[in-house]
Amino acid sequence: MPRQVSELLTACPRVQAIVTSRVSLKVYGEQEFPVAPFAYPDSEKQMNARIMKHAFYKHAPRWATTNSSKHGRKVVC
Known part of the structure; x- marks a missing residue:
């Protein structure tokens, strides 16, 4: 999936993506916002x-x- 996100963002520079994942995608421009697990x-x-x-x-x-x-x-x- 990181490759597809990177290709999309390269082909469409005005597109922004929000991705949820347990690990970083390691793509250019990525910003991480760690979220603690929900307690239930x-x-x-x-x-x-x-x-x-x-x-x-x-x-x-x-x-x-x-x-x-x-x-x-x-x-x-």
Whole structure:
């Protein structure tokens, strides 16, 4: 891809390109703007909890949340 970007910018000097990549393209005129990875542990935990809940209900349709089962669910999820 760096070659194609370089060729495009050489052939069309007024064209500007915005490219997202994990590594530099190493093309003439490139400017890097590092961006930190997005954090999403809370949503990941919520997704894991939904998956576990779905699995419990699939294999034990009569399973119900009670005060005594809440602690175990928190430990798993």
